[in-house]
Amino acid sequence: MPQLAYVDGRMVPLRDAMIHVEDRGLQFADSLYEVCAILNGRLLDWPGHLARLRRGLAALFIDFPMSDAALGIVARRLLAVNGQREGLLYLQLTRGSARRDHGFPTTPSPSLIMTVRRFDFAQRVRQQATGVSVVTVNDMRWRRVDLKTTGLLANVLAKQDARAAGAFEAWLVAEDGTLREGSSTNAWIVKDGRLLTHPLSESILPGIARSALIDLARGAQIAVDERPFSLAEALAADEALLTSTTAPLLPVVRIDGQAIGTGTPGPVAARLAPLVWDEIERQTGWRA
Ligand SMILES: Cc1ncc(COP(=O)(O)O)c(C=O)c1O
Structure with a gap:
């Protein structure tokens, strides 16, 4: 079973997980991220990570339609499909892709990606x-x-x-x-x-x-x-x-x-x- 990533609503094999070349995260770092610990198959301090992400979205005027509950469901589903019990969840939310122009796109469509990987906490x-x-x-x-x-x-x-x-x-x-x-x-x-x-x-x-x-x-x-x-x-x-x-x-x-x-x-x-x-x-x- 290949490692799966979440990209804009779909679970896809990590090696095929792509974002657009005109994504504003790539071109302007116009994006936010979170790294959350996965321990025993659970997310540590998930509400705190969500709150920080929401604060960042508000500060950058990124209007992202998914609810906290929906974000949690996607994140936990990604852990489950990858069988990840100890590792890191990486989440990145960008203002989306648009013709390159510094100003915000008039109809932005934010992109959400999530990946998981193994991490050895016992070494810490x-x-x-x-x-x-x-x-x-x-x-x-x-x-x-x-x-x-x-x-x-x-x-x-x-x-x-x-x-x-x-x-x-x-x-x-x-x-x-x-x-x-x-x-x-x-x-x-x-x-x-x-x-x-x-x-x-x-x-x-x-x-x-x-x-x-x-x-x-x-x-x-x-x-x-x-x-x-x-x-x-x-x-x-x-x-x-x-x-x-x-x-x-x-x-x-x-x-x-x-x-x-x-x-x-x-x-x-x-x-x-x-x-x-x-x-x-x-x-x-x-x-x-
Ligand atoms: C610059 C910086 N400071 C502090 C932290 C620690 O933050 P957290 O405890 O939320 O992982 C991070 C984490 O990536 C960071 O990038």
């Missing part, structure tokens, strides 16, 4: 024991990175810098020295037992895993400050962490080659990690 549990390293790069992105658009070239180049340096992630630093987030993850530090992460604004993505960790930490009486912090503060922090759908919680033990704290995963990360995986188990029944 194992990586918690050692932690990961990050490098820093200048944040070269546009000013509305709170919208999850496919305009990811600056993120792509940043991630490639990380790969070239043998690091897991690149952290993006603004001109004033503020550390914003990673190329595909949110960034955190721990100082004197308090968690710090950049506040929601137009200059970071409102990560679903970020929001989950804030709730879990506060529920466990760990103070969370949503305030900007600098690279200098991060280098002097007791611990650092990153979060995302594909890395629900990973300790960061090195930034630009410099050890953070003891250079090993710290006690706050060790307290938070089981809370994160317990919440994942509560929602999906998945256990590493």
Whole structure:
């Protein structure tokens, strides 16, 4: 049975899944996407992903006729037909195809594509024991990175810098020295037992895993400050962490080659990690 993708109302073999050459997602990155974890055949935090997508659609004035319920049915059907129990759902919604012109088409017809692929979440549990390293790069992105658009070239180049340096992630630093987030993850530090992460604004993505960790930490009486912090503060922090759908919680033990704290995963990360995986188990029944 070949892998199937969803393209505008049809389930088609992945190798035949095509969009038009004049699709505005391709030509202008005029499109939004979501990546959602599939664990034990269930979608993690699906309502949060839908809400972020809806907010993006409103901000970009994309009028998409499918209801949340219908999107959920399609997504779950795609998992089922592919027998995908542990992996990632990728969803992309574009303004559709039209003769190339920067202005919106007069009668846009948005396109929706979804794919699934396998992803090994248990490796993230194992990586918690050692932690990961990050490098820093200048944040070269546009000013509305709170919208999850496919305009990811600056993120792509940043991630490639990380790969070239043998690091897991690149952290993006603004001109004033503020550390914003990673190329595909949110960034955190721990100082004197308090968690710090950049506040929601137009200059970071409102990560679903970020929001989950804030709730879990506060529920466990760990103070969370949503305030900007600098690279200098991060280098002097007791611990650092990153979060995302594909890395629900990973300790960061090195930034630009410099050890953070003891250079090993710290006690706050060790307290938070089981809370994160317990919440994942509560929602999906998945256990590493
Ligand atoms: C720039 C950026 N920040 C943060 C995240 C983490 O978001 P989430 O927790 O919703 O996966 C992502 C995810 O792709 C991202 O691209």
